[in-house]
Amino acid sequence: MFENYPFTAAERFLRYVQIDTQSDPLSSLQPTTAKQKDLSQLLAEELKKMGIADAHMDEFGYVYATIPSNTDKQVPVICFCAHVDTAPDCSGTNVKPLVHSNYQGHDIVLPDDRTQVLRMSEYPYLQKLIGHDIITASGNTLLGADDKAGVAEIMDVANFLMTNKKVKHGTIKILFTPDEEVGKGTAKVDLKKLGADFGYTLDGGEAGALEDETFSADGVQVVIHGVISHPGYAKNKMINAMKIAGHILDALPKDRLSPESTEGRRGFIHPVRIEGVAERCTIDFIIRDFETPGLQKKEDFLRTMIAETVRIYPKVSFDFHVTEQYRNMKEVLDLHPHVVDYARQAIERAGILVKMESIRGGTDGSRLSFMGLPCPNLFAGEQAIHSKLEFISVQDMNKAVEMMVHLAQIWEEKS
Numbered sequence: 578m579f580e581n582y583p584f585t586a587a588e589r590f591l592r593y594v595q596i597d598t599q600s601d602p603l604s605s606l607q608p609t610t611a612k613q614k615d616l617s618q619l620l621a622e623e624l625k626k627m628g629i630a631d632a633h634m635d636e637f638g639y640v641y642a643t644i645p646s647n648t649d650k651q652v653p654v655i656c657f658c659a660h661v662d663t664a665p666d667c668s669g670t671n672v673k674p675l676v677h678s679n680y681q682g683h684d685i686v687l688p689d690d691r692t693q694v695l696r697m698s699e700y701p702y703l704q705k706l707i708g709h710d711i712i713t714a715s716g717n718t719l720l721g722a723d724d725k726a727g728v729a730e731i732m733d734v735a736n737f738l739m740t741n742k743k744v745k746h747g748t749i750k751i752l753f754t755p756d757e758e759v760g761k762g763t764a765k766v767d768l769k770k771l772g773a774d775f776g777y778t779l780d781g782g783e784a785g786a787l788e789d790e791t792f793s794a795d796g797v798q799v800v801i802h803g804v805i806s807h808p809g810y811a812k813n814k815m816i817n818a819m820k821i822a823g824h825i826l827d828a829l830p831k832d833r834l835s836p837e838s839t840e841g842r843r844g845f846i847h848p849v850r851i852e853g854v855a856e857r858c859t860i861d862f863i864i865r866d867f868e869t870p871g872l873q874k875k876e877d878f879l880r881t882m883i884a885e886t887v888r889i890y891p892k893v894s895f896d897f898h899v900t901e902q903y904r905n906m907k908e909v910l911d912l913h914p915h916v917v918d919y920a921r922q923a924i925e926r927a928g929i930l931v932k933m934e935s936i937r938g939g940t941d942g943s944r945l946s947f948m949g950l951p952c953p954n955l956f957a958g959e960q961a962i963h964s965k966l967e968f969i970s971v972q973d974m975n976k977a978v979e980m981m982v983h984l985a986q987i988w989e990e991k992s
């Protein structure tokens with residue numbers, strides 16, 4: 578099916594990464610940075626040129642488009658989704674992508690900052706990329722494979738399906754979002770307008786990766802109320818809330834339940850911010866676990882631990898506020914097992930081993946899943962994301978395109 582197809586993902590990718598689309602966590606605008614629209618507008622225009630009549634960007638920088646069905650069957654509407662923004666952690670201005678053809682396992686020194694060296698010993702996935710064409714940035718910026726790889730691959734799928742009409746598929750929606758990296762990727766999404774039944778985000782790492790699980794996440798804010806008095810006359814009166822906060826942080830387990838001491842499927846309690854004066858001190862925590870009941874356990878543990886720390890000061894009190902942040906998308910995906918199952922089959926048809934993974938974080942897919950669009954995450958090939966050493970293989974990108982075309986076909990076959 579792909580023998581004579583001139584893949585366009587890499588060519589598109591090299592153009593898209595040169596457009597600065599960094600999002601801004603401190604902005605209250607939507608999108609948080611206007612420059613994200615430069616890419617979104619271009620994508621809408623390119624989709625239109627392919628013959629996708631309804632492709633457009635809305636006022637918030639979201640791109641919506643429909644690849645019409647070409648089958649008589651009633652096929653559920655699926656959506657391919659990627660984000661246009663790049664992470665605020667690392668500059669995305671003047672990205673100069675470099676193609677390293679036929680990689681042979683050597684160190685890749687980035688020319689604009691020769692201290693930036695991509696080594697197989699530090700990035701073992703490179704072992705699987707011998708003979709591939711690898712794209713990196715030039716040393717001063719991130720590359721933006723997260724998630725312009727997903728964007729370019731979806732664009733190529735659109736190009737493929739619009740030019741290969743013999744491949745049967747149902748209605749396929751395309752969605753490009755801004756601001757994923759600052760947690761606002763779904764803030765202004767219009768799922769009614771999108772009109773999809775199931776979705777797939779293209780924002781994963783190595784070829785074959787299929788992610789159907791994220792953390793479940795809560796925030797906890799603890800406010801400690803101390804007792805204030807003039808420091809010159811404070812003997813046996815003053816109880817300093819900041820010092821109690823110090824005791825609380827010190828009492829947190831050191832060899833477990835923290836991000837520094839956990840991996841895999843273990844969750845954690847993590848203080849992220851502290852602010853206070855002697856009278857009153859606030860500690861913000863994030864709580865993470867793959868099981869939502871596990872969140873509750875960790876919160877109970879934290880509350881009990883704080884109560885015990887505070888108990889020795891009868892005049893001190895504390896508030897404990899829990900805010901729900903997001904939930905493990907597996908809770909939704911398990912109700913629709915075929916969504917993940919078809920993705921697994923599509924990866925296999927593309928000739929790759931499936932690698933089921935759990936994300937130790939949240940994705941737009943987890944939010945979309947709970948908003949009514951069950952949405953696992955598929956590999957896009959991106960590696961060493963949010964860093965100057967970010968890289969991607971052209972061959973992995975093309976495999977992601979193949980996977981999506983197979984996926985579209987599988988949905989049609991099974992309907």
Ligand SMILES: [Zn+2]
Nearest residue numbers: 723724757780
């Ligand atoms: Zn991403």
